[in-house]
Amino acid sequence: MYLIGVDVGGTNTDSALLSLVPKHRNSASRGVIASSKTPTTPDITSGITGAISAVLEKSKVEKSSILSVTIGTTHFVNAVVEADERRLSKVAVVRLCGLSTRQVPPFSDYPIGLKRIMAGPVYYLDGGLEIDGREILPLNEAQIEETIIEIKTQGITKVALVGVFSPLDHAGIHEERCRELMLKHAPHLDVICSHSIGGVGLLERENATILNASILAVARSTVNGFKRAMKELKLACPLFLTQNDGTLTGADEAVKLPIKTFASGPTNSMTGAAFLAGLDKPRLAGDASTTGQVLVVDIGGTTTDICALLPSGFPRQAPNFVEVEGVRTAFSMPDVLSVGLGGGSLINVDDKGVVSVGPGSVGHHLTTKSLVFGGQIMTSTDIVVAAGKEEIGKVEMAESIPEGTVQGARQAIRKILQRAVEDMKVSSAPVTVLLVGGGSIVYMDDLEGVEYCLIPPHHDSANAVGAAIAKISGEVDLIEILEGRDEIAVVKAASESAIVVAIGKGADPADVKIVEIDKIPLQYVSNKATRIRVKAIGRLLAQEAGENLVFLDEPSLEDPNENGHEAEKKAALADGHRTLTKPSLDIDIPSYRPEIENNVWFLSEVDLEFIACGTGILGTGGGGPSYLAYLVALDALRKGGKRSMQVVSPDYLKDDDLVCFGSWYGAPSVSGERIPCGIEIPSAIDASNKILGVQNFHAVLADEIGGGNGLATFPTSVHYHRPTVDGDLMGRAYPSMEHGTPYVYGHPIAPCTLADSKGNISVVMSAESNAKLEKMLRATCIELGLFTAVVGRPLSGAVIKEYVIPNTISQAWYLGRAIHVARKAKTSFTGAIFEVMPGRVLFTGKIIDVQRDVSKGGYTIGRCLLSPLYDKELDGESEVTAETRHLVIPFQNEFLYAAYTDEAGIAETEVVCTVPDLISILGEDGEAIGSQELRYGLRVTVIGIAAHPLWTGDERGLKVGGPEYFGLEMKWKSIGEYTMPRGVIAEFR
Template sequence: MTQGSGPYRIGVDVGGTNTDAAIIDIAATDSASRGVCASSKTPTTTDVTSGIHAVIEDVLSKTAVNRQDVLSVAIGTTHFVNAVVEADARRLSKVAVVRLCGPFTRLVPPFSDFPPALKQIMGGPVFYLDGGLEIDGREITPLNPDQVKQTVKSIQAAGIKMVAVVGVFSPLDHQGIHEETCKQLMLEQDPSLSVVCSHQIGGVGLLERENATILNASILTLARRTVRAFCQAMTKLQLSCPLFLTQNDGTLTDAATAAELPIKTFASGPTNSMTGAAYLASLDRGTNAKSNTQVLVIDVGGTTSDVCALLPSGFPRQAPNFVEVGGVRTAFSMPEVLSVGLGGGSRVVYDAELDRVRVGPDSVGHYLTSQALVFGGDVMTTTDIVVASGKAKIGDYAKAQSIPSDVVSKARLQIKKILERAVEDMKVSDLPVTLLLVGGGSIVQMDQLEGVAECIIPPHHDSANAVGAAIAKVAGEVDIIEILADRDEKTVLELAKKQAIEAAVARGADRADVKIVEIDKIPLQYVTNKATRLVIKAVGRLALPDATAPTVNSTQPNEVAVNGTNGVADQDAEDFSNGVSQKATSDALESSVKFSIYMDLDAYKPDVRNGVWYLSPVDLEFIATGTGVLGTGGGGPSRLQYLQCLEALQNPDAKDKMRVMSSKSMKDSDICVFGSWYGAPSVSGERMPAGPEIMDAIEYSVKYSGHDHFEAVIADEIGGGNGMSTFPTSVHYDIPVIDGDLMGRAYPTLEHGTPYVYGEPITPCAIADGKGNVSVVLKAESNKRVETMIRAQCVDLGLKMAVACTPLTGEAIKRYAIPNTVSQSWYIGRAVHKARRSKTNLIKAIFDTSPGRLLYSGKIIDVKRDVSRGYTMGQCTIAPLNSDERDLGTTDTGTQSTPDERCIIIPFQNEYLYAAYADAAEPDDASRHEIICTVPDLISILGQDGEAIGSQELRYGLRVSVIGMSAHPLWTGDARGLKVGGPEGFGLDMKWKSLGPYQEPRSVIEEFDRGAA
């Protein structure tokens, strides 16, 4: 192809198998080819750069483009993530971690959930320094320069050069003031250090953001070498234009920044394919997309197909919550991609006995051109089915005619079902789908797909990944908290939008093209001043050299990353292997916090001696899963509390101290305390506890209630993270945990404790934070007033604290506590883990241990949320699965026949309040609701792996099972219980709808007691 009018941009995508390049004439983007002048593909080379050189040289030769007319080169690569997935010590460095946290976060230290192999490679010294922010922007403590200087000396003594600086709530301050000041102080003392600040890496969620920051710091040397090698390749190609790398969210970053923040490029490959597909199909011009459809992209390779949903902004939908990379749970922007086992090389197997055809997931892969029938081989593949169907002429297509017509028909039907299921799983709404097919294997789509309004295979579809890199845009983002009370919300929002636009322009976007593409408004819980987190993203195309906006990178490519930054020495490029898939796993990369994977679960027995159950890491893992199920949507996630329990258990002084006993073992005169966490989930995962909060609250509640001793501790709620908060307390005081709790589930307020419902005193009630602040409510007019008083204190103390009400006697515990709920959570967790491993029915396994009822199986199609009176209020709507989804689901969670194929609604106030059948066309029409069950009975929503889904985690498209379990008679057998814990207590105009009789949970202690040790 001859060259156009120019100027040009070149995009390159380096995959595990092939390296692709495309050159685009940006003056011809309105043409049918969207300005794509040429594309090229070559096998990825072990040194990466020679393959890049080859494909760029090829497209330049094909087009005869003047190299001075090339404005930019953008490269997407999976090279950096492979080093982490492989746990390659040759490419990874040890990292020192500096937390700016004041007294907080000690209970879960850095590297807590790293796989052993990576922890051994990366694990360096850890330092806790003054600094950090509250969620509203207040300082936890001022930064201490003397502490920073002493820390640098310790890092130098350890011989460490890579440092991760992590400040509490640093992402909410877009300037990262504490982190950046700390970095500056460190570099002033030792310029040879490489310091990475976490606010540049990820969002709120300290442990996950810290993990990502550590990974980034560990691969810095590799990143700098690699980017330098890319720059050398450009020099050899005689290209003097800027070099960019594509990021996970589909936007560009300059080479120098990519060398310092390589983690942001980890998932750029799939993103390039998705954005390239949208561009090639002209969806950015609105010529093919319809306003009443949603856009999905399927990138079909030889073995698998990657499916992603495109947002109206044209960028892929980002994965929710957290992403695991090499066994490490991280928080940074990653596209949500579903991979299914269908590609051009998928094996097609006909079972004559069953008269059934199976397509995939096994594949001939890159041996397609030698093993497929049309290429002279003896393996029937999807490519052969395409040829036999007359949909393409590939190879010796006459050889495909030997395939029986009924086999072809059955294979086409299976391919159709696989694609339809993938589309259904990735839909973001119930609108019809515009489907874009790209990749070399896209010919496998031969038939009309249900729910797909239009299917488009755009020009240059086999090079969409390289095109996506070439046309990638520049983004700017702000993430701030604003107080909206007594302010004009529209004015505040407009100012934040302008800040996002300026951030994009500063990074090189064309001001005339920048648009706001994403606005998230997230109200904070437990506050009355309408504090709201605003996350706003602006995106625009890269400015032309003669535009008034500054360019992202003004240095010449051969100048970038020669010495890295912070004094890293120049080194030659090394031999890079790309042979490991991002999905690769090994025993070495299993998470260090998953102890059950090494156990024979059928043979495992808990350590129960003489009526006392001594907990192990496996027990804690089971209990964490079980407390999630009993959380009924609330109680906070169990994971962080589980990690805290592991830290406490693994202390050498903790031997035989973390233990559980039955309430029956208590004397009536014994005193039992409880202490739990209280506050907003948005704070729990960021400003993690200091350590002494619960103990401080307990000791003040004991002191002001007039007691001078206590013999046991009990959880106020077994549901969620609070169900495990007793175990570190058990170790601290060397007292047992009572096998029970004060709710039998999770509830949103203290007044929902069963002893308080029946007249036991709730005051004196003490609260404490990690800075030594303590407050005691000595007396209140009602239990409800106690709640409002401590809630006001919680706001002042940063929305996270510990609380302890007045201790209870052994007699009161035996009368009013819900028995055996620690055991119940253990049995539920063990059932889930065993069923998951054996791939048997998860729901049946749960009900074999804790009787209940499967209320519904389906897919979430709508979630509404609001913050009212400090609680997360909302409603979830779930629709039935179709027959294919029920028959071919990947996880056996059981099936449920829903009357008339109705949907189900589940309102929640933190916890799930009731379940009702609803009309699918008008789910909000209360007059047509049929109540299935209500509080106080337990309603839990489970994912396909059997883990509970909290109300804060609900989102469109999740396949779920809804289960119900009967509440204890303390809630249902007396009007006092129903008044507080039933529908009336939540302002619902309905009667309690029972699931059936309650059955007391089994006791681990009674089943496994082996007598005296």
């Protein structure tokens, strides 16, 4: 039996025919019997037909022995990369949320060019769920009908439907019912439900749903082309497309969810390159070609895709979110960087003679529009020929290109590749490049830091090979009540269901294996409700007949005037994929100075970006997501204007000044999904001040600097035109109100006010103890959906100066700046961190288990288990770890302690750090990973930072902030002596 893999790129269509016979697989060609490269045709069909016909003709293989045809394509992602208005639809966004989620509207973090093309009207309708499954509000049919009428009036046909917590209801009841009502009034609409796209994390899931809706027309046209090719070739075997994770999906399913195939081209290239290079086979000792870091560089006709490979040959996985051309989405996929460079990239020379390359491309018109093929457009392929690197087409046509243009284009191409390689490196170790793809000829000049450049056999068909070797997957995602049930049996049943799904899709029953199990308990519910996700994978089983090739209605994407949209396209490309959420990209960070005047620090957008990164580290796993809070703060600064966001030192306060607080209170898993509406914190402060008769106050202060709460005070300061004090009441994140340092030392919390997005306000006037007050607040918070604003009693300047943890906003700023500097310089981010504050690395490893419902000391906490990195996993890092022990980190939102343990995580041998000292888990880019973001496979570094003496120098601090409070039978284990953070105001004034 044989497999055919096809990759349909923007320029070329590649195909490969692979034998399943072991002796062929073990040969130098790795079982590739034949491969072919043909130009991608405008109608797609003839290109695929030609590519498959070519390998069948070369191999003389009978069509009846073809097990399957699997296609990977970059058509969908190319439409986004090129910001092509002809192939991207405008999308209306409907959120089922009630009054919540409005503080971060749709398209908030979209790049400027894509937002201009895709952003349609936005609607906030009744509906959505709380984390425990209760309705935020029932669906309102009249509201839905009114919305549909307005959408129809605007001529929009694509709708992204996003319900709060829709993924936790695997039936997507609100989204599906709303979709049904929409189609009742407008059957022509394409309504995409977000629960079918991604998991919990509203903004990331919404972004992906919008992208999916925008490319539906391209998906229909493309897949119909695939089907026509199968019909013309008279192939009866099944037709599959490859997905982002390298597995297969049926063609009709891919039409509905094209975003799940978005990164299939790069993924196929990475797995195909590794397979062709033999990285799946044992390496010989001392094989210099695979020492250090291995990067696959796949250059096509339109884009270049780069991914780092693990020694196993599998691509390194991305963190918990992936940016697709600047759009933040929540997908589990290889960490692939795509840039607009390929064999068909346009070469432009401006009036001053400056040469630029891409991101525009002639794509599949390369063989008719480029100079060497008799056309009138200069492309990167023409530059390769003019430079004497290749003889392609009519060589003499490239000889007319001025030498200055050739050299300028070569420099621009090298700069694009150099920057892309630097962005994907994780250390300064030498790089081995596996160069694949039909456009690999544009890699003309050596790159700094690249020691070896290897071109494996059939390198120009690596995408097609990767598609051919893809497997079938089956996945189940459901909510189960575990109270009174055998958890092992429940997970086993879910695993069996995933295997059945995989087999039902065509996997070989003898080969199916469970590759992923994820258990996510719903926080603060009493029945042990748990989300269980299981994934199974197996090789394709031979089938005798193919699927019924049903063709779908599609709008015409042909443009009678190919230049008719050039103005719009140029406008989008003028902004490229620049995003306004990363202002640090536009500055030289080491020379940047914050604005200080009269002992007041006026925050800039760059300052906010640094602080957001630092608050994640100080969050020690909790505090809520910093990214959403950063978007809110950034919007508040832009609306308030320059100098509207001010920070002052604690000693700036007079003793009788009043300082107010305002922060978010609830569960991190809720705050990333049920985004606030923006009235919550001011409503709580106003209610508190009204009760106490406070007519005026002088500043605001963060309850905790960690996570999103470290940024929550900034929009509040703009709202009230009051400065924020450089400090907080914890120096980190903690799970309860009673963890504020003034409260630990006897100052009152009450009256304490809670407010939600619906206008509900609850006040605890007094309580017998801080612990009792916390229980009262928590009970109300659960009733209000586990996400509210909380405000404690205003405190005087004298109390703040005595009990504040000083300079923690500055500390976050220094941490964030250090991470950004290290990231650009490709130096150690832990080294950069410890240059600005004392601390140490506790462990470097990978997460191999995450449990979120573990009983310990009478408390229910989570637990993360890490294994050390061994020689083959170090990616060429200079110091090979000798560590053989594992590390366990229990958490209750925040990380509680770190201890060495055995590989099962049972026999703890040595505690290395505990609360109140700070334990943070950092990803490979230096960004902090919250407890809600922990997942199997992430490579991480664990660091420890000393706590302030208010926590460690007195038994009262240790009693509330140390192990005893969390039911842990251990003493505080310090990592070192505390040093007060530097103050930005003192240093830069």
